[in-house]
Amino acid sequence: xxxxxxxxxxxxxxxxxxxxxxxxxxxxxxxxxxxxxxxxxxxxxxxxxxxxxxxxxxxxxxxxxxxxxxxxxxxxxxxxxxxxxxxxxxxxxxxxxxxxxxxxxxxxxxxxx
Amino acid sequence: xxxxxxxxxxxxxxxxxxxxxxxxxxxxxxxxxxxxxxxxxxxxxxxxxxxxxxxxxxxxxxxxxxxxxxxxxxxxxxxxxxxxxxxxxxxxxxxxxxxxxxxxxxxxxxxxxxx
Numbered sequence: 001x002x003x004x005x006x007x008x009x010x011x012x013x014x015x016x017x018x019x020x021x022x023x024x025x026x027x028x029x030x031x032x033x034x035x036x037x038x039x040x041x042x043x044x045x046x047x048x049x050x051x052x053x054x055x056x057x058x059x060x061x062x063x064x065x066x067x068x069x070x071x072x073x074x075x076x077x078x079x080x081x082x083x084x085x086x087x088x089x090x091x092x093x094x095x096x097x098x099x100x101x102x103x104x105x106x107x108x109x110x111x112x113x
Numbered sequence: 114x115x116x117x118x119x120x121x122x123x124x125x126x127x128x129x130x131x132x133x134x135x136x137x138x139x140x141x142x143x144x145x146x147x148x149x150x151x152x153x154x155x156x157x158x159x160x161x162x163x164x165x166x167x168x169x170x171x172x173x174x175x176x177x178x179x180x181x182x183x184x185x186x187x188x189x190x191x192x193x194x195x196x197x198x199x200x201x202x203x204x205x206x207x208x209x210x211x212x213x214x215x216x217x218x219x220x221x222x223x224x225x226x227x228x
Contacts, residue, residue, distance in 0.1 A: 034216070042221060042222075043117075043204050043206070043219030043220050043221050043222055044156065044204070044206075044217075044219045045219070046216035046217060046218070049216065087155070087156075101156075101158065101217070102158070103148070103155045103156035103157075103158075104155055105154075105155050106155065
């Protein structure tokens with residue numbers, strides 16, 4: 001699986017959009033980009049995933065560059081409950097690789113009032 | 114149940130003792146994974162079960178660690194002769210492994226402390 005690079009931390013004001021970058025320059029054509037988050041003392045929570053096209057759900061939006069070497073997770077209106085470590089992961093969709101997510105250090109996001 | 118259930122939520126054990134950690138995946142999920150997370154660290158993959166296939170044990174750190182999944186559902190992670198470096202949160206996740214676009218659902222974890 002391709003490795004990802006994320007900033008170690010970032011702050012965001014409550015109510016503002018949080019834009020979390022992720023670099024995955026060695027991503028292969030059939031690898032997906034996944035985002036998870038982990039709120040303190042809880043298990044990781046799935047947020048969103050995508051292959052090429054931008055994706056949006058009730059939690060966030062995922063913007064993937066045309067060359068697929070980087071992506072941005074957007075939390076449109078950050079709340080205090082969004083304070084968490086956010087993990088960007090790239091992985092194949094095949095069942096043999098699905099379970100071996102390589103979680104890096106992630107980005108610690110702190111949302112402030 | 115509604116989500117992935119792990120038990121116990123906390124376990125304190127003496128060095129050298131064996132421990133068993135249990136995971137009840139979401140009903141119908143064919144894939145099950147174990148991870149561990151040491152204090153302040155990212156998640157470390159341990160083992161992966163998919164249906165009736167042989168499990169992928171490539172992440173197990175030593176032969177003191179083993180896991181089984183009975184009847185394609187409940188899984189037990191066993192750590193023999195525990196060491197202090199085994200102290201961590203052990204997380205279990207499950208997913209519809211053969212479904213396109215699926216995602217993994219994690220349990221709340223078992224916090225293991227070896228004293």
